[in-house]
Amino acid sequence: MLSLNLLAVALVGAASSVLATPALVNRAVTPVNKPSIPAGPGKTYFYRGCYDELKGINHTGGKNALNHDITSSLPSVTLESCVAGCAAKNYKLAGVMNGKTCACDNAISSKAPKLDDKECSLPCTGNAGEICGGVWHYSTYYTNKSTPLPVPTSPATVGKGPDSYVHLGCFVDRVQYRTLGGASFSSANMTPTACTKFCRDQKYRLAGVEHGNECWCGVHLVSPELASPVLSTSSDCAQACSGDSTSVCGDDDRINVYGAVDDPNVLDPAILVGTNLLNQYLSVGCYSDSYEKRLLDGYSFEADDMTATKCAVNCFSKDYKYAGLELGKQCFCGNTVDDSQEVDGSKCDTPCAGDRAHSCGGGLRVDLYKSLLLSIF
Incomplete structure (x- = not known):
């Protein structure tokens, strides 16, 4: 009788144990993004x-x-x-x-x-x-729900007034043949401002930033192996500055160059034209155009003796920052440009009506120039 009672107690205990131990359930959490x-x-x-x-x-x-x-x-x-x-x-x-x-x-x-x-x-x-x-x-x-994410950019101007430097563009650079071969330094806190100040203190009128942390100075924007500097597309210079990640400091073998506004003779004539500061202009490149939406939507005119200087002087005198030439004798003015419309320079191959040694755009292709002075302010 005792053994039966012990058996009953054992069975009850076993049943209680089973009821008290729930089955293990796999409840792995699936991670999610928060909007x-x-x-x-x-x-x-x-x-x-x-x-x-x-x-x-x-x-x-x-x-x-x-x-x-x-x-x-x-x-x-x-x-x-x-x-x-x-x-x-x-x-x-x-x-x-x-x-x-x-x-x-x-x-x-x-x-x-x-x-x-x-x-x-x-x-x-x-x-x-x-x-x-x-x-x-x-x-x-x-911090914004819909606008494009900001990317590093090249400031159009560094500094103020006569001590300022204007952005000239992105140029090819090589270790063997430096585009700017003067004084240089590198820094973990490099910015266009730090570079232009260094070059000005060293009496150089050209300053360039490269590889994110390098600064180079020069007297002439020209590589010793070339007749003229090689202008690259702006997108080739995309590396953020080590001291300011919102600004561009060149890239691998690409240098972002700035020129002092108080020295009109530091650049190759093909890049900077004119001895009068009021009429100096920089070659920006060749851009596509369309009849539906003009690249430059301001004042325009035609002339049988059209040259880059004639177009630039007319546009700048009317306070436009950009001058563009098309089909040899057309001139367009404007204050803004869509950088995405830049095309290969060979597409601008129509001689200027007043100076056949130079091109003045092409069919819906614009040889674009910007005012050195007006781009400062």
Whole structure:
């Protein structure tokens, strides 16, 4: 009888044990992006997509997609902590990648491609329910919901008044044949302002920034191996400055050049024309045009003796910053230009009606010039 009672007690205990131990359920959390993240009164960051970090590029200053890593200052990496950290440092862009890295900036590299959102799917180490980018891909947040993300740009003018330098363009540079062969220095805090000041102090009237952290000075904008400097497309100069990631400081073998406005004779005549500062103009390149939407939409006229100087003087005297020549004898004036309409210089091949040694555009192709003086103000 005793053994039966013990058996009954054992069965009841076993049943209770089974009832008290629930089956294990797999409740893995799927991380998600947050459409928006508040960052204090009146400030919100919005999800703007998945961007590549450019890990494959040999980094120097300004080569990253976002250049200011603040991970070490955060207690843990979540979307909220990263955005809050960037906001506290007055950055408008915040990015999280590799699940554990937070970086900030006020401009994203123009070379950083936007990827499919599925490329950013790693959970944050500080919150497994949130997505913190992908392997070397940023989940990117910005203070504006819809405007294009800002990219580094070249300031049109550095400095003020007679001490200022005007941007002349992006030029090819080589170690063997320097476009600017004078004094130089490198710095982890390079900016166009720092470079132009250095060159002016060294009595040079040309200054160029390259590789994000290099400054070069010169007397003439010309490579020893060439009859004239090689003007590159503006998009070739895209590397952010090591000291100001919103500004461009050249790129690999590309130098962003600035010229002092108080010295009219430092440049090759093919680039800078005219000895009178009021009428000096810079060659900007060849641009496409259309009848529906003119590249330059201001004053225009035709002349059987058209030259670049005739067109430029007419436009600048009417306070237009740009002068454009088309079909040999047409002149157009304007104050704004769409850089995306730049085309190969060989497309502007029609001789000027008043000077057949030089081209004056082509069929819906504009030889474009800008005023040196008016572009300063």
